[in-house]
Amino acid sequence: MRYAKTIIYVDNVEEVLDFYYQAFGLSTQALTESGDYGEIDSGEVILGFASHPLAQAQFKQSYIRAQPKQPALGFELTLCCDNVSESYDKAVIAGAEPLMPPSVRGEGAQAYVRAIEGTLIALVNECAG
Helix, strand or coil: CCCCEEEEEECCHHHHHHHHHHHHCCCEEEECCCCCEEEECCCCCEEEEEEHHHHHHHHHHHCCCCCCCCCCCCCEEEEECCCHHHHHHHHHHCCCEEEEEEEEECCEEEEEEECCCCCEEEEECCCCC
C-alpha cells in the first residue's frame, strides 16, 4: 500500500488552483470539464481539490465543511522550498493569510500561512525523505 492522494474540498476549485499556482508555483495537471475537481502537480503524492457540493452529495451527513474564516481543521500541508522567506512573501502577496513569519529552527527555516480555502501550509527548506 502507498499514500497516493490528498483531496481538499473548496468553494471554487479553479480559484484555488490559480491561488496554488500564484502562491507556490504548483501547476494544474488536471481539471474536470465541470470544474468540480482538479489536481496540481505537487510531486509524488497528488494534491486534489473538489467542490463542496461534490463532497456533500457523496458523504451526506458525514461531511463537515471547512470554513476559511473559522479556526483551521486539524491538519497541515508541508511544502519544501529553497527560500522560505521568498516563498512566504509570495504566498502572502497571492492572498494567503500570514500566520508565522519565517524563522530558523534547528538547521532549517520554517514559516506558516493559511491558504485561501483555509488549509494550514508549512513552508520549510528541509524535508526528510
